[in-house]
Amino acid sequence: MYAFEYLRAESLADAAKQLASKPDAKLLAGGHTLLPTMKLRLASPGALVDLGRVAELKGIDKSGNALVIGAMTTHAEAADSAVVKSSIPGLATLAGGIGDPHVRHRGTIGGSVANNDPSADYPAALMALDATIATNRREIKADAFFKGLFATALQDGEIITRISFPVPTKFAYAKFPNPASRYALVGVAVAQTAGAARVAVTGAGNNGVFRHAAMEAALGKAWSAAALNGIAADAKDMVSDIHGDAAYRAHLVGVMARRAVAAT
Amino acid sequence: MSLGSKSQSDTAAAQGGPGLVSVAMTVNSKAVSADVDPRTLLVQFLREHLRLTGTHVGCDTSQCGACVVHLDGRAVKSCTTLAASCEGSKVTTIEGLAQGGQLHPMQEAFREHHGLQCGFCTPGMIMAAVDIANRKGPNLDETTIRHELEGNLCRCTGYHNIVAAVKAGAAAMGGARQAAE
Ligand SMILES: Cc1cc2nc3c(=O)[nH]c(=O)nc-3n(C[C@H](O)[C@H](O)[C@H](O)COP(=O)(O)OP(=O)(O)OC[C@H]3O[C@@H](n4cnc5c(N)ncnc54)[C@H](O)[C@@H]3O)c2cc1C
Ligand code: FES
Ligand code: FES
Numbered sequence: 281m282y283a284f285e286y287l288r289a290e291s292l293a294d295a296a297k298q299l300a301s302k303p304d305a306k307l308l309a310g311g312h313t314l315l316p317t318m319k320l321r322l323a324s325p326g327a328l329v330d331l332g333r334v335a336e337l338k339g340i341d342k343s344g345n346a347l348v349i350g351a352m353t354t355h356a357e358a359a360d361s362a363v364v365k366s367s368i369p370g371l372a373t374l375a376g377g378i379g380d381p382h383v384r385h386r387g388t389i390g391g392s393v394a395n396n397d398p399s400a401d402y403p404a405a406l407m408a409l410d411a412t413i414a415t416n417r418r419e420i421k422a423d424a425f426f427k428g429l430f431a432t433a434l435q436d437g438e439i440i441t442r443i444s445f446p447v448p449t450k451f452a453y454a455k456f457p458n459p460a461s462r463y464a465l466v467g468v469a470v471a472q473t474a475g476a477a478r479v480a481v482t483g484a485g486n487n488g489v490f491r492h493a494a495m496e497a498a499l500g501k502a503w504s505a506a507a508l509n510g511i512a513a514d515a516k517d518m519v520s521d522i523h524g525d526a527a528y529r530a531h532l533v534g535v536m537a538r539r540a541v542a543a544t
Numbered sequence: 545m546s547l548g549s550k551s552q553s554d555t556a557a558a559q560g561g562p563g564l565v566s567v568a569m570t571v572n573s574k575a576v577s578a579d580v581d582p583r584t585l586l587v588q589f590l591r592e593h594l595r596l597t598g599t600h601v602g603c604d605t606s607q608c609g610a611c612v613v614h615l616d617g618r619a620v621k622s623c624t625t626l627a628a629s630c631e632g633s634k635v636t637t638i639e640g641l642a643q644g645g646q647l648h649p650m651q652e653a654f655r656e657h658h659g660l661q662c663g664f665c666t667p668g669m670i671m672a673a674v675d676i677a678n679r680k681g682p683n684l685d686e687t688t689i690r691h692e693l694e695g696n697l698c699r700c701t702g703y704h705n706i707v708a709a710v711k712a713g714a715a716a717m718g719g720a721r722q723a724a725e
Binding site for chain 2: 281283284285288308311316319328332356379380381385386462
């Protein structure tokens with residue numbers, strides 16, 4: 281790790297000010313992506329602004345018909361939350377399937393969403409559930425937020441404060457975990473809202489998380505696993521690596537989508 | 545070791561001398577403090593500053609769980625946590641489990657069930673196991689234990705005896721708790 285200055289934010293305003301005070305400062309949430317990346321010297325921020333004690337970024341609430349999760353909520357807190365379990369149970373299951381128990385005790389939803397790893401779980405849920413990402417400056421719809429591999433709509437100095445999920449009628453996420461890393465080799469999130477179906481795929485796409493129009497159309501007509509028979513993904517858009525080639529991933533997209541629907 | 549007063553200022557909330565950061569926490573019920581390089585990981589703080597070498601580094605890439613300790617009651621990988629982030633926290637390491645020369649029930653279960661061979665993974669395994677029992681209670685089935693141990697790798701045992709030890713240790717922890725009530 282290269283040297284950096286450590287700054288501890290006590291409030292959201294404090295964090296924004298500290299972040300703006302250094303040109304190459306980065307936010308530190310759970311550190312479970314950032315610190316390994318810094319150890320590998322793939323990131324070398326001059327300063328870290330630790331969000332660990334910013335109380336405004338914590339907490340889970342139901343607000344009208346939306347489930348609202350603070351950016352600094354850990355995966356374990358989301359998985360165990362009675363509010364998450366009762367409003368969107370599939371989201372609690374997703375959070376409980378991230379990494380391992382120790383990772384879930386530190387990693388946060390805000391860090392995961394800001395990082396937009398193409399194999400991460402939360403981005404698929406945010407896309408399928410038509411979630412809104414609130415920052416210290418504005419609100420951004422998930423469809424406009426995720427912009428390819430590790431890229432998002434976040435601007436310099438922008439801090440995710442919370443994620444708001446409209447409660448759907450049905451939601452499930454099915455993941456084929458990479459047996460070593462436990463990230464998604466392929467993960468598919470399916471959601472049914474009043475009058476619409478949404479399907480988002482992570483782990484597979486060459487350009488990161490994406491929505492699957494043909495599956496959405498099929499599920500819009502009939503919400504059943506059988507409705508997806510014969511629909512897969514296009515192999516030319518899929519990642520090919522040592523863990524699985526493009527054809528395998530394209531096939532898995534269909535399998536995981538059917539499993540997700542069957543689980544709702 | 546000195547501890548600078550905790551500043552609430554906007555620009556440098558954590559000062560501790562040039563380039564250093566002040567950190568104070570409770571480790572195994574003892575108050576400790578130091579001025580450290582901001583890069584100091586919790587595991588380095590424990591091993592190198594406090595000489596608590598029971599916590600191991602197996603991979604340093606967040607995979608193996610040899611470094612697991614309890615941070616405010618929850619199992620975390622101390623190789624992937626900055627010491628500075630633990631300001632004001634309570635940390636328990638493997639050295640903090642035994643009480644008055646008496647092994648913790650989970651330690652005793654690992655001994656009884658031969659839940660170790662070389663012992664390198666054992667401190668992390670036991671800290672993870674105590675965390676599992678704390679969260680899931682005394683009656684653990686094998687599937688739950690194996691699933692919950694996903695973050696801990698052992699290169700020696702094949703896990704069979706570890707799983708048996710966790711099951712027995714969790715039950716013994718439940719028994720000890722009942723006896724205390
Ligand atoms: C062994 C292991 C297994 C894992 N398995 C999985 C898995 O199966 N599925 C999965 O999805 N993930 C997995 N992860 C990743 C884990 O979920 C990370 O915790 C997560 O991706 C990043 O969250 P964090 O809180 O640790 O963020 P950090 O590492 O602290 O930060 C990540 C990035 O987000 C930025 N950031 C953080 N918070 C904010 C904010 N509020 N606003 C704006 N930017 C912010 C940081 O500056 C940084 O660039 C795994 C990690 C490990 C180490
Ligand atoms: S040393 Fe921390 S996970 Fe391996
Ligand atoms: S006993 Fe040797 S690594 Fe587990």
